[in-house]
Amino acid sequence: MRYLILLIISLFASHANSIEWEDKQLFEGAIGSQTISVISSTDTAIFAPIITSFLTINPELNINYYVASSADVYEEFQRNPQDYDVVISSAMDLQLKLVNDGFSARIEGISYPDWAQWRESLFGFTMEPASIVINKKAFETLKVPRSRQEMIRVLRTNPELFRGKIGSYDVRQSGLGYLFATQDARASETYWRLMEIMGSLETRLYCCSGSMIEDLSNNTISIAYNVLGSYAQARTDIADKIEIILPSDFPNTMMRTAMVSKHSLSIRSSASFLRFLTSSEWTKAEGDSYHLPPLQAASQNEQRSAIALEPGLMIFLDKLKRKTFIKEWENALIQ
Amino acid sequence: MSTSDVNVYGSLRNRLVMTLIGGVAMLTLLSYFVIRNYAAHIAVQSQDSILRASVTSILDAAALRDGSVEIDIPYAAFSMLGTTTDDRVFYVIYQDDLVLSGYEDLSLPKDRSVTETAYRSTIYRDVAVRQVSASRTLIGADQRTIITASIAQTQDSLDDALDEISENIAIYGIGFFCLAVLLSIWVSSATIAPLKRLADSVARRGPQDLSPVAKPVPTEMVPLVSSLNHFMERLERSLKQSEEFIAEAAHRVRTPIATVRSHAEMTLQRVDKEENRQALRSMIRAIDETSRAAGQLLDHAMISFRADQHDYVSIDLVEITEDIVMRLRPVAEMKDVTIQLNTDAEVILLGDSILIQNAVRNLIDNALKYSPSDSVITIEVRKQPVTFIAVQDQGPGFQTHEMASLTDRFTRGENASGTIGSGLGLTIVRDVAKAHDGAVELSNNPSGGACVTLSF
Amino acid sequence: MKFLLIEDNEDLAHAIATRMNLDGHVVDHAISLSDAKAFSETVDYDLLLLDIMLPDGDGRDFLEHFRALKKDTPVIVLTARSQVSDRVSMLDLGADDYVTKPFDHEELQARCRAVLRRKSGSTQTTVRIADIEFDPVAGQLSISGSVIKLRNRELRLLEILINSPGKVFSKQKLFDRLFSYDDEVSENAIEVYIGRLRKHLEPSTLTITTLRGLGYRLDEH
Numbered sequence A: 001m002r003y004l005i006l007l008i009i010s011l012f013a014s015h016a017n018s019i020e021w022e023d024k025q026l027f028e029g030a031i032g033s034q035t036i037s038v039i040s041s042t043d044t045a046i047f048a049p050i051i052t053s054f055l056t057i058n059p060e061l062n063i064n065y066y067v068a069s070s071a072d073v074y075e076e077f078q079r080n081p082q083d084y085d086v087v088i089s090s091a092m093d094l095q096l097k098l099v100n101d102g103f104s105a106r107i108e109g110i111s112y113p114d115w116a117q118w119r120e121s122l123f124g125f126t127m128e129p130a131s132i133v134i135n136k137k138a139f140e141t142l143k144v145p146r147s148r149q150e151m152i153r154v155l156r157t158n159p160e161l162f163r164g165k166i167g168s169y170d171v172r173q174s175g176l177g178y179l180f181a182t183q184d185a186r187a188s189e190t191y192w193r194l195m196e197i198m199g200s201l202e203t204r205l206y207c208c209s210g211s212m213i214e215d216l217s218n219n220t221i222s223i224a225y226n227v228l229g230s231y232a233q234a235r236t237d238i239a240d241k242i243e244i245i246l247p248s249d250f251p252n253t254m255m256r257t258a259m260v261s262k263h264s265l266s267i268r269s270s271a272s273f274l275r276f277l278t279s280s281e282w283t284k285a286e287g288d289s290y291h292l293p294p295l296q297a298a299s300q301n302e303q304r305s306a307i308a309l310e311p312g313l314m315i316f317l318d319k320l321k322r323k324t325f326i327k328e329w330e331n332a333l334i335q
Numbered sequence B: 001m002s003t004s005d006v007n008v009y010g011s012l013r014n015r016l017v018m019t020l021i022g023g024v025a026m027l028t029l030l031s032y033f034v035i036r037n038y039a040a041h042i043a044v045q046s047q048d049s050i051l052r053a054s055v056t057s058i059l060d061a062a063a064l065r066d067g068s069v070e071i072d073i074p075y076a077a078f079s080m081l082g083t084t085t086d087d088r089v090f091y092v093i094y095q096d097d098l099v100l101s102g103y104e105d106l107s108l109p110k111d112r113s114v115t116e117t118a119y120r121s122t123i124y125r126d127v128a129v130r131q132v133s134a135s136r137t138l139i140g141a142d143q144r145t146i147i148t149a150s151i152a153q154t155q156d157s158l159d160d161a162l163d164e165i166s167e168n169i170a171i172y173g174i175g176f177f178c179l180a181v182l183l184s185i186w187v188s189s190a191t192i193a194p195l196k197r198l199a200d201s202v203a204r205r206g207p208q209d210l211s212p213v214a215k216p217v218p219t220e221m222v223p224l225v226s227s228l229n230h231f232m233e234r235l236e237r238s239l240k241q242s243e244e245f246i247a248e249a250a251h252r253v254r255t256p257i258a259t260v261r262s263h264a265e266m267t268l269q270r271v272d273k274e275e276n277r278q279a280l281r282s283m284i285r286a287i288d289e290t291s292r293a294a295g296q297l298l299d300h301a302m303i304s305f306r307a308d309q310h311d312y313v314s315i316d317l318v319e320i321t322e323d324i325v326m327r328l329r330p331v332a333e334m335k336d337v338t339i340q341l342n343t344d345a346e347v348i349l350l351g352d353s354i355l356i357q358n359a360v361r362n363l364i365d366n367a368l369k370y371s372p373s374d375s376v377i378t379i380e381v382r383k384q385p386v387t388f389i390a391v392q393d394q395g396p397g398f399q400t401h402e403m404a405s406l407t408d409r410f411t412r413g414e415n416a417s418g419t420i421g422s423g424l425g426l427t428i429v430r431d432v433a434k435a436h437d438g439a440v441e442l443s444n445n446p447s448g449g450a451c452v453t454l455s456f
Numbered sequence C: 001m002k003f004l005l006i007e008d009n010e011d012l013a014h015a016i017a018t019r020m021n022l023d024g025h026v027v028d029h030a031i032s033l034s035d036a037k038a039f040s041e042t043v044d045y046d047l048l049l050l051d052i053m054l055p056d057g058d059g060r061d062f063l064e065h066f067r068a069l070k071k072d073t074p075v076i077v078l079t080a081r082s083q084v085s086d087r088v089s090m091l092d093l094g095a096d097d098y099v100t101k102p103f104d105h106e107e108l109q110a111r112c113r114a115v116l117r118r119k120s121g122s123t124q125t126t127v128r129i130a131d132i133e134f135d136p137v138a139g140q141l142s143i144s145g146s147v148i149k150l151r152n153r154e155l156r157l158l159e160i161l162i163n164s165p166g167k168v169f170s171k172q173k174l175f176d177r178l179f180s181y182d183d184e185v186s187e188n189a190i191e192v193y194i195g196r197l198r199k200h201l202e203p204s205t206l207t208i209t210t211l212r213g214l215g216y217r218l219d220e221h
Helices: A002-016 A044-057 A070-079 A092-100 A148-157 A175-187 A190-200 A209-217 A229-234 A267-278 A300-305 A311-317 A319-333 B012-061 B156-204 B219-270 B274-307 B317-334 B353-370 B425-435 C010-022 C033-042 C059-068 C083-092 C105-120 C152-163 C171-178 C189-201
Strands: A023-028 A034-040 A061-067 A086-089 A122-124 A128-135 A166-169 A204-206 A223-228 A242-245 A257-260 B062-065 B068-071 B089-095 B098-102 B118-124 B127-139 B144-154 B313-316 B338-343 B348-351 B376-382 B388-392 B439-444 B450-455 C002-006 C026-030 C047-051 C075-079 C097-100 C127-129 C132-135 C140-143 C146-149 C206-211 C215-220
Touching: A023 A044, A034 A070, A034 A267, A044 A061, A044 A229, A044 A267, A061 A267, A070 A086, A070 A092, A070 A175, A086 A092, A086 A267, A092 A122, A092 A175, A092 A257, A092 A311, A122 A267, A128 A209, A128 A229, A148 A190, A166 A175, A166 A209, A175 A190, A175 A223, A175 A311, A175 A319, A190 A319, A204 A209, A209 A223, A209 A229, A209 A242, A223 A229, A229 A242, A257 A267, A311 A319, A319 B068, A319 B098, B012 B062, B012 B118, B012 B127, B012 B144, B012 B156, B062 B127, B062 B144, B068 B098, B068 B144, B156 B219, B219 B274, B219 C010, B219 C171, B274 B353, B274 B425, B313 B317, B313 B353, B317 B338, B317 B353, B317 B376, B317 C105, B317 C152, B348 B353, B353 B376, B353 B388, B353 B425, B353 B450, B425 B439, B425 B450, C002 C010, C002 C033, C010 C026, C010 C105, C026 C033, C033 C059, C047 C059, C047 C105, C059 C075, C075 C105, C097 C105, C132 C152, C152 C171, C152 C189, C152 C215, C171 C189, C171 C215, C189 C206
Parallel strands: A034 A061, A034 A086, A166 A204, A166 A223, B338 B376, C002 C026, C002 C047, C047 C075, C075 C097
Antiparallel strands: A023 A061, A086 A257, A122 A257, A128 A223, A128 A242, B062 B068, B089 B098, B089 B144, B118 B127, B127 B144, B313 B348, B376 B388, B388 B450, B439 B450, C127 C132, C132 C140, C140 C146, C206 C215
8 A cells, every 4th residue: 555655646746747736636546457548628526526436436546636726737748648548628719729739539429419529539527607796795776687788788887896806817827717718808899898998997817717706705806707617616615705697688608628638548437437427327326415406407508508519619729819818918918 | 754864964044154154253253354454544633733842842942042942842842742651751852963961872763854843753762652753843043953853752551542442442352352243143034034945845744735836935935946846747747647657557457357357257157067167256256366366466565555654633433433434334244244332422633534434445355255154354543542443343353373474475364264364464454553643453352353453 | 330440569569450340330440640531531430549659650649639529439449568657648638548558358358348438428339239238348248028138258258149140159268258357267167157048048048058168059930
C-alpha cells in the first residue's frame, strides 16, 4: 500500500512539473485493481458523488481524478494524451476540437440525440444553463431583472449602486466564459450593449464560477453574469442569500461533455464509465447529493437552448476569430 | 429407342438460360458499378459545393484593416459542414505564403491556380479527406495581398451515403436480376417449345408413320426438319424396297415350287407303279416342307421385328380366334376334323394384333397337323383366371421329356415324323407370348392328345 | 362350274386347270390383268382365282376394280407373299379367301367349296342322277327326298365317282385325291369310305361296284 501511495505521489509529481492542478484525488473501488485516469474541469466536490456511485457498481475499478481549468485540461491532454483515459470538460468547443483533431475513441452503441453527441466520441451528459445570479440584499429595493434587457435597464438607472459590484468571466482566461460570450454574441446584439454598460461600471473579471459565487456571497459583488447556475445551487450554505435567474430572452445552456482518449490502455473500462455518465443511472440514486443537472432530465425548452455539438463551435477557437472577438470584447469591457 | 441410348451433351434450354442469365448478371454488375460511380461522383460534387461555399464565406469575411488582415469567420462557415456522421473538419488560412490560422500542417495543392477553386482528395492525418481551396486578393491603400482558405473534410458521411446507395442499387440489381432470370427461363422455354413440340410429334408417331413433318416450324429449325423429312423419306423408300424385295423373292421362289408341286400331283394321277408313286409323294412332301419352312422363317423374322415395336392396341382374342378358325375350317374338313370353339363373349387384351393372330394361327395349325381323321380340336378362350387361349387336340400328344425344349427354334417333336413343319411354330408362339409378357404351357390330356395354353 | 384363273405362270395355270377339270369345273385362263378384265366383262364366272403378281400390274388393283363394279363373284387369291403381311390387305380389298403358294390342290378345292357355299347357295350346282340329288357345294345328298349330310371325304369320294359314272377308279387314284400327302394312312383307308358311301346309297338305285384288282365304279341300275 505504501508502495502504491509512493507510486501515485511520484505520478502526481511528474505532472506537477507541467501543470498546476486545482485538485487531484484517487477514488478506490472496493476491490479496485484497474485505475482509470480522468482529467476534468469539474470540481471534485461536485463530481465525487457520481464517481462514488460508479465505483459501487464497478468495485474492481479505481478512479484517479485530476481537476484543472478547462483551458488547462485542453492543453494538458493535448500534450500528454496517453496519460488520461477520460476527459471531462465544460468547454464544449475545446472538447469538440480534441475530437476533431483525432484524440478520441469511438464508443459505439450509445443511443443519443444528435445535438448532444459528436462522432460517437463526445457526449454531453449535463444541461447547465448560463444564469444571472444576484445577491438578494442588493436588490431589496430594486426590481429583480429577468432578462439581459432588464439587467441593462437596472444598471443604467442605478450606475452608482453597481459600480464595481458586477462580476463576470474573464473570457481571455476562462474557456467556459469565452464559450458563453461567443454564444451570446451570436444570439443577439444585446450582448454587446450589456458589455458596454458592464465595462463602464468597472466590472470585476473572474477566472472561475467558484470565486465569483464566493464574492457574491460575501457581498463583494451584487450581480454575476453568465455564471453556471449549477455551481451556485451547489452552495446550499448561501442559498438564502442569492437568487439564480435564467434570462428569459435567450438562454444558453452548456453541456458538460466527456470523451475517452484514443490512447487509453483501458478503453473498455473507460467506455463503461462514459456509458454510466450518459445513462440516467447516476441521476436516480441518492437524490439531492448531486448538483449537476443531468441531460436526461432536461425539458424540451432546455434542450432547445442547448449549445449543439457541431463543427461551428470550432470557429471561435480560430486564432483570427478569437483575436477579433477578444479585441471587441476588450474594447467593450475594459475602458 | 430410349433416351439412354442417346449421347447427351448439355441442354439447349439450359445453355440458353445460362447465357441469358450470364448476360444479365454482367449487365447487372456493370450497371451496379456505373450507377455507384455516378452516385459517388454526385456525392463528391455536393460535398465539394458545400466546402466551396464554406471557403467562400471565409474569404468574404477577410478584410484589410490598418494594414493587417482581419477575418471574422462567420459561424455558418463551419456549421454548414455539419453532417449526419459528424465528419471532421480541418482548415487553414494563408496570407500569401504565411499561415494565418488553422491547421498549419494542412498543405495546399501545389499546382493550384490562384484564380480558380481547387478540389482534391488527399490524405490528412491518416484519414482520407476532400479538400477545397480558393484564394482572394485583398487590395489596400498601398498593399496587395492574397488570402487563401482551404477546408478539408473527412468523407464518412459520403461513404455512408455511398454504402446506402450501393445497398439500394444492389437490392434493385438483385430484384432486376431475379426478374431477368425468370424472364430468361420463360424466354428459353418459349424458344425451345417448337423443338419440343417437334420431338413430341415425332415421338408420338406410330412406327409405320414416316410421313414428312407438315406443321409449320421456325426458320432456324428448317434445316433440321427438312433433313428429318428427307431422312424419313429415304427410310420409307428403303423399307418399301426391302418389303417389295421380300415379296418379290417369295413370289419368285414359291411360284415355281407351286408349279412343280402341281405337276407332281398331276403325274401322281397318271402313274401306277408303286415305287414311282412313293417317290412322287416324297417329292411333294419335300416341296411342302420347303415352302412351309420359308413361310415360317419369314413370319418369324416379321414377328421379331414387330415385337420390338410395341405397337399395341386393344384387341379381342375371341374375334381373332373365330376369324382364324373360319379360315382353317376348310383344311380341317379335309381331314374330317371338327373344331370346337368355347369362348367368353369377348376377351379384350392389349397387344399387337398381327402377332397375336400369328400365334393363334400357329397353335391351331399345329393341332390340325397332328390331329387324326375324324377327331375333335377344342379351343378355349377365357379371361379368367387370366386371359388365355388353350388348344387341345386328340393327336399323339407330347413326349414328357421333350416338353421343355419344344419351343426352341427348329426343334420338332418325336411324334412329328410324317408331319410337315419347320419346328418354328411353337417358337413363334413363345416369342409372341414373351413380347406380351405372357407364357406358353404344354401339357398332355389324360385322355390323350396335346394341349397348348397361351396365357397373357 | 365356271372358274376364271388369272395366273401368269402358264405351267402352274395349266396344272391348276387340269385338276379343276378333273373335278368337273370349266376353267378359263387369263395370263394378264387386261385379259382378266376382258374375260370378266364378257362372261359371268362362278369363282375367280387371282394371282397377285402379274406382268401388267398388281392383282390387288384388279380386285379393287372388280369389286368397284359391284360384282360379288367369289375371289380366291393365290399369293406367294408372307401370310402375315398381305392377309389383311387382301381380305380388306374384298377377296373371300386366299391360298399361299405352293398349295395342296385338295386345300384349294376345299377353300373353293367353302367360299362357294358361303356366297352363292347351292341350287345351280346340284347334280341329278337316277333318284338322287347331289349338291357338292353344300355337301348334301338327297335320295327320294330324304336328305343325308355327307362328311367331307365321303362327299369328295362321291363327287369323284358321280362326275364320271361308269368309270373305274383305282384305289391309288382315289387315295391321292382324298388324302393329303402328310396323312399317315394306308391306301386301304379308301375301303372304309367306300363302305360308308355304299351304306348311304343303299336306298337309291346307285351302287358302287368293286372290280377286284382294278378299283371302283358307280353304276346305276
